[in-house]
Amino acid sequence: MTSVLSQIEIDNYHRDGFLSPLRVLSSNKVESYLRKYRTFYLCHNPNFDAKSVLRSKPHLVFPWLYDLVTSPAITDHVSKILGPNLLAWGSSFFAKQAHDAGFVSWHQDANYWGLEPHDVLTAWVAFSPSKASNGCMRVIPGSQLGAALEHQDTFSKDNLLTRGQEIIAGLDENQAIDLELEPGEMSLHHVNIVHGSEPNKSNIDRIGFAIRYISTEVKQIAGKTSATLARGIDQFGNFDHEPRPTRSFDKESQHIRNEALKRQHDVLYSGAKQR
Ligand SMILES: O=C(O)CCC(=O)C(=O)O
Numbered sequence: 001m002t003s004v005l006s007q008i009e010i011d012n013y014h015r016d017g018f019l020s021p022l023r024v025l026s027s028n029k030v031e032s033y034l035r036k037y038r039t040f041y042l043c044h045n046p047n048f049d050a051k052s053v054l055r056s057k058p059h060l061v062f063p064w065l066y067d068l069v070t071s072p073a074i075t076d077h078v079s080k081i082l083g084p085n086l087l088a089w090g091s092s093f094f095a096k097q098a099h100d101a102g103f104v105s106w107h108q109d110a111n112y113w114g115l116e117p118h119d120v121l122t123a124w125v126a127f128s129p130s131k132a133s134n135g136c137m138r139v140i141p142g143s144q145l146g147a148a149l150e151h152q153d154t155f156s157k158d159n160l161l162t163r164g165q166e167i168i169a170g171l172d173e174n175q176a177i178d179l180e181l182e183p184g185e186m187s188l189h190h191v192n193i194v195h196g197s198e199p200n201k202s203n204i205d206r207i208g209f210a211i212r213y214i215s216t217e218v219k220q221i222a223g224k225t226s227a228t229l230a231r232g233i234d235q236f237g238n239f240d241h242e243p244r245p246t247r248s249f250d251k252e253s254q255h256i257r258n259e260a261l262k263r264q265h266d267v268l269y270s271g272a273k274q275r
Contacts, residue, residue: 022186056264058257060257074186083215085216114270150168
């Protein structure tokens, strides 16, 4: 199914900071993934918070997600932009159920992730339709080429970001465009692009799986964290490598994920007044 990006698409990505839509999964495949997602999300086990597992590196506890993160269907595209050797530094479901007040404030990821240089992008894979009507992602084309804008932490209840971080100055919302996707399509966006999304005011869930890819040359500026080798080889060793889980959500994979998150959260919450 994967057709390699053309030079025009690669140039467009470098100019605009995003590329969308790209088909990466068949309808059957994405339906089966959505069923697995919902089975876990709706399991109502009082011993754990399924939502928080799905929000941070769930590919370390679910083999099917690990396989998606490392799948050529996605990395064939990403490698055309970041080069042949790729790590997945993170993964997160961004889910807004029908009539969900959850939103994502305007922000630039580069301000928070402590990754240099900025050979870093997100592949946002739609598990459901993602449209303007149900709060699809919005981006400001070309903003990745601009400066780092000033942000503040809000920790607002309905904000889906770790710190509820939002841009406080220098934003021109009129320039924003919607990245509408069908299930099984993905968008790519640059780590410095200004982006966000509105609440879901519709009857249709909006569920996306965001995978953070970096070139193996990228460094974690403060501290050493871990990442998943998604493609090629790692000659730099800037990150400890994360193993593929053997069984879904077993004790061993939960332990590995917890350890990886402790290290990553030290970076993500660096300088924050709460966690
Ligand atoms: O899913 C959204 O609406 C926003 C996702 C996002 O901020 C990201 O993937 O970096």
